Amino acid sequence: MQLLLAPMEGLMDPAMRGLLTALGGYDRAVSEFVRVSQGLLPAHVWHRYCPELLTGGATAAGTPVYVQIMGPEPEVTADNAAYAVSLGAPGIDLNFGCPSKTVNRRCAGASLLKTPELIAAIIAATRRAVPAEIPVTAKVRLGYDDKTRFLEIAHAVQDGGATSVVVHARTREEGYRPPAHWEYVGAIRAALRIPVIANGEIWTPADYEACRTASGGPDVMLGRGAIARPDLARRLRGGDATPWPWDRIADCFLRYDDALTADGCTPTMRAGRLKQWLALVKQHATADWPFTPALFACLKGLTDINAVRETLRNPPPATAPGLTEFPAP
Ligand SMILES: Cc1cc2nc3c(=O)[nH]c(=O)nc-3n(C[C@H](O)[C@H](O)[C@H](O)COP(=O)(O)O)c2cc1C
Structure with missing residues (x-):
């Protein structure tokens, strides 16, 4: 079973990668995408996206972080990949799935x-440019407007020489709307020789089991679910359905905030990031922590980072009618 941590611009920042890989269960992570269009990006840009380059290409817990590159030009992408490897990238991931209009107008991503x-x-040029022992992986969706060419896309990835492929089981047109079509990943697994990793809509251990059955294999990449449930990878590894108690989750929030502080984030940015995280939890993980919508309502108006931290650690008893009760402090 391979569990990968998804690249997510603005969500899966180096601090979050550091935290989640320290909690354990992940085989590797992928950086947020680095867009290349002409020439070589300077070292400081690579270090900003992937500070792990300065620590052996791995998070503090030792989990390798592949650098994700997105670009429309084979040679420019390849040259930048070779440079990222010279800076210490343990692997290169190529993005063929980003749905952003700006990116797509420039003929990159999805x-x-x-x-x-x-x-x-693009994959073949990158494969030629980096040493043979460095994996070159790809991340695709099932198509742009529809799924008619999903197998052609998958074969193109393999023919280009990719080491493995992550399939986000939706088209670009489907964006991030549920469901994810895991059964297509099963068809790709059956057709390719390289490892195929399923991605999309895995929020719970039950989702993982459903994906495993539909896609015919155990390997997955976790995105938003990894953040909404910081205990998800450990629960999948341990086969344990029990969610962690809230004080353990609150501790994760505080450790993340400490890492943001160490990375130089301002108190305002830190408060924003903690609220963004809690928003994902209250939207997708209320089955495990039912009081999180009420907690979010309390936190929303707070701007002082110390108050945000204190509230996360010691949720006050719910007072407004209709709010689900907080756990006893
Ligand atoms: C806010 C956000 C940013 C993302 N940024 C990237 C990115 O930089 N590179 C990439 O390949 N995918 C990116 N994705 C897609 C995710 O890696 C993943 O494929 C998608 O969220 C589906 O998985 P999930 O349902 O487990 O979240 C992003 C997704 C989100 C929600």
Whole structure:
């Protein structure tokens, strides 16, 4: 069973990668995408996206972090990949799934799903440019507007020479709307020789089991679910359905905040990040921590980072009618 931590711009920052890999269960992580369009990006840009380059290409817990690159030009992508490897990247991941309009207008990300031959060319150029022992992986969706070319896309990835492929089981048009179509990942697994990793809509251990059955394999990449449930990877590894108690989750929030502080974030940014995280928890993990919508309501108006931290650690008893009770302090 391979469990990968998904790249997520603005969500899975280095501090979050550090925390989640320290909690354990992940085989590797992938940086937020680095967009390349012409020439070589300077070292400081690579270090900003992937500070783990300065510590052996791994998080403090020792989990390797592949650098994700997104670009429409085979040679430019390849040259930048080779440079990232020279800086210490243990692997290169190529992004063919980003749905952003700005990115797609520049013919990068998911728009490349319309030209599988260009996907193959970008992977092949990158494969040639980096040493043979460095994995070159790809992350794709099932198509741009529809799924008619999903197998062609998958074969292009393999023909280009990718080491493995992560399939986000939706089209670009489907964005992030549920459901994820895991059964297509099963068809890709059956058709390819390289390892295929399923991705999309795994929020709970039950979702993982459903994905495993539908996609015919155990390997998955966890995105938003990894953040909404920081205990998810450990629960999948341990086969334990029991959620962690809130004080353990609150401790995760505080450790994340400490890491943001160490990374130089301002108190306002830190408060924003903690609220963003709690918003994901209250939206997707209320089955495990039912009081989180009420907790979020309390936290929303707070701007003082110390008050935010204190409230997370010691949720006050719910007072407003209709709010689900907080746990006893
Ligand atoms: C806010 C956000 C940012 C993302 N940024 C990236 C990115 O930089 N690179 C990438 O390949 N995918 C990116 N994704 C897609 C995720 O890696 C993942 O494929 C998607 O969220 C589906 O998995 P999930 O349902 O487990 O979240 C992003 C997703 C979100 C929600």
